Amino acid sequence: MWTHKAWQGRLLAHPLASHERLRHYAGWCDAVEGNTTFYATPTRDTVASWAQQTDPDFRFVLKLPKLITHERRLVDADGALRVFLDAIEPLGPRAHALWIQLPGSFGPADVAVLASFLRRLPSSHRYAVEVRHPAFFDEPRSAALLEEALAVTGAEWIPFDTTEFFRSPPTSEAEREAWTRKPRVPFRSRALTDRPIVRYLGRDDPARTIEGWQRWIDVAVEWLREGRSPTIFVHTPDNADAPVLARRLHDDVRARVPELEALPDPMPAGPLTLF
Known part of the structure; x- marks a missing residue:
């Protein structure tokens, strides 16, 4: 998020062309949550513009599309994942981590699905998982189960x-x-x-x-x-x-x-x- 309306003309110059907005945001912070990618995979040209507006050490934490995480719940999503990974390739080292935010209904019984999904991911990226099911926070056994699945592929828990x-x-x-x-x-x-x-x-x-x-x-x-x-x-x-x-x-x-x-x-x- 780098085009928040409340910042325009106050924290960021206004008006700004779309290809300049991220550059101005990057003067304030050196990382951004890529929440828009949850709703739609951007084009490579759009992502290339993001790369052009930021230094190589700028950090993007990009959320995987909801089609993968919420609609298909990490199953039969390899095609959509390939499209997403191809689109973000222009970011290069700026892609600090790919953010796998899971729905609140994704619980301990689904950890095996997550583990299988993580093992299929390319090693060219780092991954971070956000869970919301209460059992992962209230039950030590469930938390340990999740941590074990994340550790196999070096993924972080957000x-x-x-x-x-x-x-x-x-x-x-x-x-x-x-x-x-x-x-x-x-x-x-x-x-x-x-x-x-x-x-x-x-x-x-x-x-x-x-x-x-x-x-x-x-x-x-x-x-x-x-x-x-x-x-x-x-x-x-x-x-x-x-x-x-x-x-x-x-x-x-x-x-x-x-x-x-x-x-x-x-x-x-x-x-x-x-x-």
Whole structure:
């Protein structure tokens, strides 16, 4: 997501041609969730434009199409997968990980299907799996079963931390909408690989969002000192200030790990008043 309406003319210059929007976003953050690929596989030309707008070390975490993960539930999806992999080939090293988000109904009984799917994937990419079935969080045996399947192919488990969001009732329209759609799963911070990926959902109140990510600072610092390279995505229900908040989180981690590389200098479109 790099064309959020609330950012235009405020965080990003406006108007911008479509082939410039990602370039401006990449001045704020060095990674992006490729959520649009869940709904449709982009053309190679579109993906080539993404590559042209970003440096080789920019990180795309691209979601596999729902046709593969939700409609076919990883079965009989090899053709659709080949089309997707061909489309994203122009990204080269920018394809940091391919994100396999599974529906909430995909539970422990389906782990064998996931394991089979992972074994068929080409080794040219890294993979990360997001699960939402409560058994993977509440039952140690189910969690171990999933971790074993992921370990065979070196895939990561993406935690989606919504604990701060669900700590108290919603106070805005965006929060009320998210309240009915976002998963309620326990906090998880165990990394399986050297490239852990975290999705964090705060509140529309920046102070609440910052309060809720304090433990992720400790986790990120530990991971970095262990030699891991984490990617953390910051969300709020309205996402209006997400890039600013992401930079604030990065700065908080960098204050404790000074050798962490600074984020790029943004091209602001107007004065910032969040902090």
